[in-house]
Amino acid sequence: MGKGVAKYGFKSGVLPTARSILKSPTTRQTTLVEKAKQPLPKGEDGIGYAEGIMHPIKSRRDPKPVKFIDVEQVISRSVPEPQSIKGSANSAIQATKAKHAELRRKYLAEALRNEENYLLKREQLLNKRAEIAAKEREEEMKKIDLKKSSDLTIPSLEHIINQPLVRQRTKEETKLMKLKRNYNREMIAFKAKERKLEKLLELYYEADQYIVTEEQLLKNIDAIFDETRFAANANTFLELKNNAKKNSLEQKIGDELFGTVKTIHPGLPLVKDFLSGEAVHFNAEIKTENDRVLQEKKNNIDNILP
Structure with a gap:
């Protein structure tokens, strides 16, 4: 890598931008078709030239109309079906060529259709996003207008008393609250x-x-009551008590980690794994892996020894 690669994500090279297979919009893109049919705006903020004003040489007075293509017609013109198969002495070569040509036609047709479906889906998503943005803007403007109207007037005492103390939940909120309560x-x-x-x-x-x-x-x-358990030292009992607490704590930690009871009995997690069959499956995987490792070691030893 050389200098200045940070802006490219520390990559030594940058791939070119992917280009669309279809150079023009298709007839199934209804939004673009309707937009192209609308009359073009005129005037100062519009397009074109006013009456009596000459347009520059090698230019158009009005913009070139948008050309819409039909994907199926493009496919039929680009990859037409063969009208006849020429005879030849070597029929195997001709069959191979025909098969390759058929694959090329198939892949090109699929690519064009997939590209059109991608454009249609992208158009739907853009329209949906525009609708959501318009609704959000409308709701925001309503809130702004409500705030402005409330700033100009002072609510009366009767209006305040008649207002509910708590906002009622909507149907969606009530349903969601019910689901949460049932889950809890x-x-x-x-x-x-x-x-x-x-x-x-x-x-x-x-x-x-x-x-x-x-x-x-x-x-x-x-x-x-065995007297031999305690030595003459007076601190023996305290040491045994502290050791008992320490052992109990270590035992609880071990039980939480390994799912056991008093470190020697299988606990509830192990019982669940056994009843569900997961423990048996895990043991089988461990056995298979051990057998594989042992077989590899054996093969390595056989290869080393003469």
């Missing part, structure tokens, strides 16, 4: 069911630690 209500109910399901899953895992027999009760009592 359904989302709150869904989140509540999801929390209940998480608690039920945690309760299911906690059931493994429940004391349901006398032997389990005695074993847990002995473990709690």
